[in-house]
Amino acid sequence: MAPAGSLPPGIDATVLAAALPHTVWVLAGAGEIEYANRGPGSPGEPWSFLVHPEDLAAVESAARVAGAGPYELECRLKRVDGSFGRHGVRFTPVDARPGWWIATGTDVEERAALRDELAGARRRVTETLSLLETLEAAAPAGFGFVDSDSRLIRVNETLAAMGSVARGEQLGRPVDEVLPGVWPQIAANYHRAWQTETAIVGTVVTAPSQGEAEGPRSWLAGCYPVRVEDRMMGVGLVLVDVTEREQAQAFRSVIMDDMAEGLYTVDGDGKLTSMNRAASEMLGWAEKDLLGLSVHDTVHAVPWNGTPQPESECPLRRIRTAGQSAQTVDETFVRRDGTTFGVACSVAPLETGGGLPGAVVTFRDMTEVRRAELEARHDQKLESLGRLSAGLAHEINTPIQFVGDNTRFLADAYQDMLDLLLVYRECMTPALGELQWSERTERAQRAEAKADVEYLATEIPAAVSQSLEGVERVASLVRAMKSFSYKDSTEQSYADLNEALRTTLTVARNEVKYVADVVLDLGELPDVLCHLGDLNQVFLNLLVNAADALKDKAERGEIRITSRVEGPTAVISFADNGTGIPADIQQSIFEPFFTTKEVGKGTGQGLALARAVLEKHGGSIEVRSVVGEGTEFTLRLPVAGRPETA
Structure with missing residues (x-):
């Protein structure tokens, strides 16, 4: 057996150098190559001829700094095919031959490329996270993500504001602790979404508002399953504030839709500001056709004696301008088609905050009592009158349609971005072990193509703007209806x-x-x-x-x-x-x-x-x-x- 530290018989230094997965050069004192186990570089040739011209100054500087001691550097060296590749090189002085060096080089081009690609991937993940957080913050809705243990993993400002604890303490806690006012109303939907892997939407929930004076708020809640490939990751929550819509619908149902008597309001100049369904059906006019017009000139018929009555002598105007309490008077109205009918009107002044007061007028069709002979004709016209639009439905339902369409779009966009984020996280996790970077990149690229990030970045702000506009239009209409006045x-x-x-x-x-x-x-x-x-x-x-x-x-x-x-x-x-x-x-x-x-x-x-x-x-x-x-x-x-x- 060979003594320790010596090579076995039949194996010399040349055989050993040939087996190494690195290039080994022995350099003489002037830097000429005396030996190379592989690759470019012939005996007698300066080793510096192998260095890329752009890296030569840095290599010489490193040698001067190192002096006589060992040192390492990275530079581009010529390969056998004549191309240059980045190498890690270590220089070790030969003690037995002062001025001589042994240099070992390892091709690190692939490692450098992988490092650059990793840096790019991290940058893209950072940009995607920033975009997602910006979209979450800008959206007029509450967004959250709940894992399989019913813990809140992600939440935006809107949803966090509904919580019972500070936002900084919400993540990682059970949702029933964070959102005690909302979660009991949607917990069943969360479990259904998890079990069936289908979206559960359309549930209206109520929750206390931040300000007690505002009263509870209404939210349209949706639960969306979040999958990455074939794995269920959790359930996304989307809550849209529909308080104004719910109030508007309730008010419309009670007053504007279900009230049997006709009702309209006028401003200080006697111009129409609002009208309910029954009034629209009885008069044959849609509200939008009369807004801003003089009600006296439009619907007040010529008295039975045939003498035109100026507006200044109209009983409804006298009651309104005199500031008297509610009174009932008999009047004759004319329908849009020119036919007339008798009504009993109740008139109450309506203060509008300046100038002449407006009025709330309710009326009942008295045709059966006062014009019994026209009963058959009146019945024949009910069908056509019933086909006329009251206008109010479009004023409320169309903005809500905008909000609903945009909310579904935002929910889909949030789902796409969240799926993309989860794919990124999965690609970066150490749990994937030795999975090739190309496979990680391919997964990320497929997810990016599926999410269509560029499209979402362009269209989501427009959808948010339209949603805010729709909500504001509904809120404005509710305020106008509550005060029995309509601002043009x-x-x-x-x-x-x-x-x-x-x-x-x-x-x-x-x-x-x-x-x-x-x-x-x-x-x-x-x-x-x-x-x-x-x-x-x-x-x-x-x-x-x-x-x-x-x-x-x-x-x-x-x-x-x-x-x-x-x-x-x-x-x-x-x-x-x-x-x-x-x-x-x-x-x-x-x-x-x-x-x-x-x-x-x-x-x-x-x-x-x-x-x-x-x-x-x-x-x-x-x-x-x-x-x-x-x-x-x-x-x-x-x-x-x-x-x-x-």
């Missing part, structure tokens, strides 16, 4: 209708994407003077109607939205290649409550609203349809708008 909508303003069309398409994305491809052919449009909120409602109704017309087609349909200018008029069209509309009902589709959809699938108010909005703008809407080929609605709007009615 804001003045017309110039707006980019092409942008409005794009925004509408974003809002209705879930309604359209499963049935049709949407082609936008938008020409150059000047800004149009309009009520943009009303036009957005029209665009949304037409887009959803087009999608509905394509749902029964065997193949995927197409919806084409175009815009152009014709002189002083902006022209917008919505065309689909759906089933078409029979010619005999094409004019009826604009009548209130007329619908060809199944019961419960449509109210028949969308196209009636569209025509009213276009007429209010001084424009028009036309339909061209061929059964089996499709339908096109063409909207024409004056670019300069219609002057506001004084």
